[in-house]
Amino acid sequence: MASTKHNLQPEKWVDLHGDYLFHYTHSRISDREMAKDLVQETFFSALQAASNFQGKSNERTWLTAILKRKIIDYYRKINSKKGKAEVYMSFYEEGDKKGKWIxxxxxxxxxxxxxxxxxxxxxxxxxxxxxxxxxxxxxxxxxxxxxxxxxxxxxxxxxxxxxxxxxxxxxxxxxxxxxxxxxxxxxx
Amino acid sequence: MSKFMISCDEATTISDKNQYVEATFWERIRLGFHLMMCKSCRVYDEQNVIVTKIIDQKIKDNSSEVKDLTSNEKSVIQDNIDTKL
CATH class of the missing domain: 1.10.10.10 (Winged helix-like DNA-binding domain superfamily/Winged helix DNA-binding domain)
Known part of the structure; x- marks a missing residue:
């Protein structure tokens, strides 16, 4: 809140946003260590992208947006490890019974x-x-x-x-x- | 989707949308009408509410069980940031 709008304060990131970001992550990813790593990676990515920060949103919103992408990437990764099962259909797809329960x-x-x-x-x-x-x-x-x-x-x-x-x-x-x-x- | 009579597949899709409060007024009307006539979809719709509750509870439980980062963990993370500044 107190931070100025257009400036990032990476030296205070953990103090200001660490708990919030960790909480956000861990409630969506049960693996605690992985959640911690994602928060760390988020800070790294944010540093790299710092020049793109335009101050349109506040620092926390911006960091959270980066974190969200990390979580999606993580979901993707764990899912692709499992191979590609297809979901089975519950309804007839064609014919007289189209749209009816199988x-x-x-x-x-x-x-x-x-x-x-x-x-x-x-x-x-x-x-x-x-x-x-x-x-x-x-x-x-x-x-x-x-x-x-x-x-x-x-x-x-x-x-x-x-x-x-x-x-x-x-x-x-x-x-x-x-x-x-x-x-x-x-x-x- | 101007028709009033919908299939079970469409009805249960609306029921799912409804779990996110995103079914439109007319979709809900059509769903309600379909449910009056279709027991299977009625069962689905009722169970859907329970599924939503279970998931909500799971999200809540997950977030209440989060143990904050320890001050030690925090300083490691901040140190890692600082080295890149």
């Missing part, structure tokens, strides 16, 4: 729905697993929109996709997540 994909009633409210380590592990299990392309966009809470138009601009394309991808990701939770938690 019978074995119809959502089943959940037997222990009440268990969703508890603060349960087990459930958290399962949701992490289910998110991890999403194929590449779906995972990146789902995480950007849902975990990072980046706005839709920003993601579309960034990844050069249309809004309807984004929703198709999020739709398929959430279909798979729901089914994954059903199979591994609710109706296990």
């Amino acid at each position: 019978e074995e994909c119809v959502p089943q009633n959940w037997r222990n729905e009440a268990d969703s409210t508890i603060e349960n380590d087990e459930l958290r592990k399962i949701i992490d697993l289910c998110i991890d299990y999403l194929p590449d392309r779906y995972a990146i966009i789902f995480k950007m929109r849902t975990l990072q809470n980046i706005q839709t138009d920003e993601i579309c601009k960034e990844l050069e996709i249309s809004t309807s394309n984004l929703w198709v991808i999020i739709h398929r990701a959430r279909m798979q997540l729901r089914q994954c939770l059903e199979e591994n938690w609710f109706n296990k």
Whole structure:
């Protein structure tokens, strides 16, 4: 707040923004060491890009924007390690039944729905697993929109996709997540 | 998308959009109408709310469990910056 608008103060970065940036990262990436590294890398990248800083936003906003990119790159990296599974379809894609549920994909009633409210380590592990299990392309966009809470138009601009394309991808990701939770938690 | 009757695929897409409060007024009308007639999508829509809650809880838990950087870790990071200044 007190920092002047057009000047960066790298010698105070950790004091001023370290906690904020680390918190931002670690709440989105569970690996603590990795989160710390990303914060460090963010500062390095910021130094390199310092001449581009125009003072249009404040220092923290600017650093956070750089950090966001780092997190996306990290998501990309871990996802590409897993190979490219395709998401399965839950609806008929053509013919008379186009757009209708494929019978074995119809959502089943959940037997222990009440268990969703508890603060349960087990459930958290399962949701992490289910998110991890999403194929590449779906995972990146789902995480950007849902975990990072980046706005839709920003993601579309960034990844050069249309809004309807984004929703198709999020739709398929959430279909798979729901089914994954059903199979591994609710109706296990 | 001017039609009023939508498929299950479209209905559940709107349900997903709705989780981010981005479904338009007319989309919500069409969804509501579809849900009146379609039990499978009704189940999906109800479970979708639960999925959203679980994810929100996960994000909250993650952020409340964050232990701040130690002063030691901080000074290492700042030192690394300083060497590049």
